[in-house]
Amino acid sequence: MSKEALGRRIPVLEVFGPTVQGEGMVIGQKTMFVRTAGCDYSCSWCDSAFTWDGSGKQDIRMITASEVWEELRQVGGSTFSHVTLSGGNPALLPQLGELIDLLHAEGVKVALETQGSRWQDWFHRIDDLTLSPKPPSSGMTTDWDVLDEIVGKLRSEGRSYSLKVVIFDEADLRYATSVHHRYPGVTFYLQAGNDDVKEQDSSVLLRRLMDRYLWLVDTAMSSEELKDVRVLPQLHAWLWGNKRGV
């Protein structure tokens, strides 16, 4: 295969669904998931570390946009009209533009979440776009120049998008507050983080996640700095625990 042909292929780790989107701006949305491999970050609490830590390497398939669409059809039949591109960080992949156009041509809407560390021109064609910069507990450092530039490009096109910050502690909440104030008027989500991605007993995990969510709700409700915010859990983790592929 030529280098060009290979470059158009997408590193796919998982195709699953339909299921409900468990978080953020389209929480509850019936959607299929396409999970791509590779990330420029390595968040300490990443719930999909197999996309970048080498442990899922043998499951990566380099496939074309058409092959992704065929697989979506095979797995989801005719039950869906919404696809979520997840990672990893799908924003590393310029070749996703072809898949997005193909999905649109099939009448399918496309959602994407990314940390906002890389720009792709196809961001303009995402129906439900979430920028989710990572707070201090992740161990990552936000490049504000890059994030400002991405937000600026989206704003100049009048594109609707949302911001989301995952919260584990007080320092994360201060970071989130600064993000909220830096980009005023953008729909802003606070999400209670899952601080135990290994727990296999889903009822134990549920109690823990609900407590963390209630803490975040209480804290955000009493804040005068966080007025126009939406505070959400990860619904899928409440329902299915740390299981993959749901």
Add this chain to the structure above:
Amino acid sequence: MSKEALGRRIPVLEVFGPTVQGEGMVIGQKTMFVRTAGCDYSCSWCDSAFTWDGSGKQDIRMITASEVWEELRQVGGSTFSHVTLSGGNPALLPQLGELIDLLHAEGVKVALETQGSRWQDWFHRIDDLTLSPKPPSSGMTTDWDVLDEIVGKLRSEGRSYSLKVVIFDEADLRYATSVHHRYPGVTFYLQAGNDDVKEQDSSVLLRRLMDRYLWLVDTAMSSEELKDVRVLPQLHAWLWGNKRGV
């Protein structure tokens, strides 16, 4: 007091918050609630029957829009910029227009949910509007002419709004499917109903509500007729059970 002055007053049952909106298009939103008295419906499973069955009658206060605003400030301080008008059916009250304008003047957004049985011109000024026609299990009958007219008016103004149907059983789901197809292109929510508004043990209720939600998710996910839908629980009932004022 003159009849006109009295007519401008709002029958208020509760003012509480800030808390998270537990359902629908702005799930998770930090919001204050103003609950008005009176409903033209009497749904079998209503979780706020005290607004219309006479049991809350002694708590109704006839207050002006300014007094509602004062009370919101007293209860919520400077922590909020979003208010949800809830009922009963607030669409029975033409005088709410004054409150909506006052809230907007204070920089506060306004959400409303109504069954779509009555029109008010102030619907055009609601920021987050949900029409929630009631399925067969409610015991109510939808007046499709009225609902068509309301949807038509909203559409002609290019106003964004959403539809939501609460689901208790298969018949409700068939009803929801017909609503979804009658108004294509409108963001459509399926909500798992709470079939036990008396249960006081919140962990017993949680298990039950999660099971009902999972049933609804499974059913909706396998449906070819319900493609572009959002399936949500009542988050507040999961967290706080059947408690009022949260």
